[in-house]
Amino acid sequence: MARWTVADVPDQRGRTVVVTGANSGIGFETARVLAEHGATVVLACRDVARARRAAARIRAGAPTPYRRVEPDVRVEQLDLASITSVRSAAERIRAAHPRLDLLINNAGVMRPPPGHTEDGFEPTFGINHLGHFALTGLLLDRLLATAGSRIVTVTSLLHRYGRIDVEHPHSLPSGERRSRRPYPDSKLANVMFTLDLQRRLAQAGVSTIAVAAHPGIARTELARHLPPPVRVFMGARMAPVMSWLIQSSQTGAWAPVRAAVDPDARGGEYYGPDGLFHSSGPPVVTGFSAHARDLGRQRRLWEESERLTGVMCLVESGQSLSS
Template sequence: MKNEKWTTADIPDLTGKVIIVTGGNSGLGYESVKAFAQNGAEVIMACRSVEKGEVARAEIMKNKPNGKIKIMPLDLMDLSSVRNFTDKFKENYNRLDVLLNNAGIMIPPYGLTKDGFESQIGTNHLGHFALTGLLKDLIVKTPKSRVVSTSSIAHKSGKMGFNNFMFANGNGYTPMKAYGRSKLANLLFIYELQRRFEANNINSIAVAAHPGVSQTNLMRFIEGKFYYRLLKPLSSFFLQSAAMGALPQLRAAVDPNVQGGDYYGPNGFNEMKGSPVKVKSIPASYNTEDAKQLWKLSEKLTDINYNF
């Protein structure tokens, strides 16, 4: 396993497949959209800025991909936007082969989403929880469909803390603490979703992935810090490109050997960079009681019930 060299050349023919990629106009999402479209899929690039989406789409289309790319507006920090997106998607599509919950924000100052959620848990977890729930019927209806969520090495420092889940009024908030919690929540969600698929004999799987340490625009909140400037000359030793960072989630989305509940990441030192292989998340991510509590709380906060 450690010696595998899975690349985009291993992506099967995706003709006829419909794939949604959140945050598809930049970074890991952009690389994922590009790879899916190159191999024949119809890809919905879900992004906050349609203008930025058009620029990204034009760039990908220069390579004359075999598939199509459609841009649809989606702001995960606004549940009304999530509902509008899913309503429009259902008007135009009767299947969904892969939902890639890729979009995210990383270590911003304390802030709130439009619905009053702490911004990182609101964007990285609750927005995607709502999106997946509203698309659940289509996912379940599509044979062998997949839900893939992008987590992070940072989940290892995450703690759920249900008593102060959203750092009310900034109480106890640090950017990294909140980010770690949101990325642990991604894994708790995926593993619980997989358990529910299995319990209901649904022919769909839920899978997670992480990109290692990749150069994307998520870095924007630390690029001005003194330690980043000090370490930047050494960055090639621990940073990899967005194209390499996207490989774990691409593999999770399309490799026929992937199984529900799998978690993919780079095979290098501390999973920071390298080829995508199956990896293990921390024991806390497999805590079924935390997963159920998170699920119940997420349904309450988003007012979206999965009904299984």
């Protein structure tokens, strides 16, 4: 089978897409490709000024073989560290876009400064998982009303090192609790959420699907809080000798894009690079960790996420309730 590239992206005209964290890195490149293929793309970002500059860059981009229309790019303010902000953003998106074809839960942090989210959660878990869980629930009815819609959640290779003890819900990395592996745990939660969401969608008999993807190891701003030697190792200056292991954000975006648009994609699949250690290369279907596939843990994580966010995702009717 030929290697998949962005040249394989179908025409996206008529589709409305929301991409979180789309002002830089994987999110920006994902939004750019979809907009250049004709989708109306909403950049849902915490920093509105940066998002507007990103939207301007997409509109002003050089012509490409697949740039079929003038990109239609919008901006919405979304702070995943605040459930109040998530609710407000969802309301604005719903008001502006009655049709929603694709939600890409991309935004994330790794090793942020010490502190808590507005709601008292450990920031890595609160932003990477709980914020996206709430946003998905609040937009779910719009997605279910659109035939063939998708929810794509961007996770990480490091989900394999995550361990979430949902047997004791209060040990989740929220409030005063701390995980020894906050980033892998949050990425494991992304995977578990995708799998549980897909099972619920399938049981409801709807055409909406949930898919996961990871970018391998890519040069993005996600590494900005890592130790200096690691940042140098992952920086652009090392690209000529490290391309076999570390890829650009443009190529890293191929897996989320394929998960979003491949007509052959199935719910519950997981896309990632096919190269050495699955760190770089064209996207293919790959596998989750055994821990992620535990049905009981998935269900308990879902229940605890509803409790923590106050958003109950009712997949059967495509509704969400806020407590």
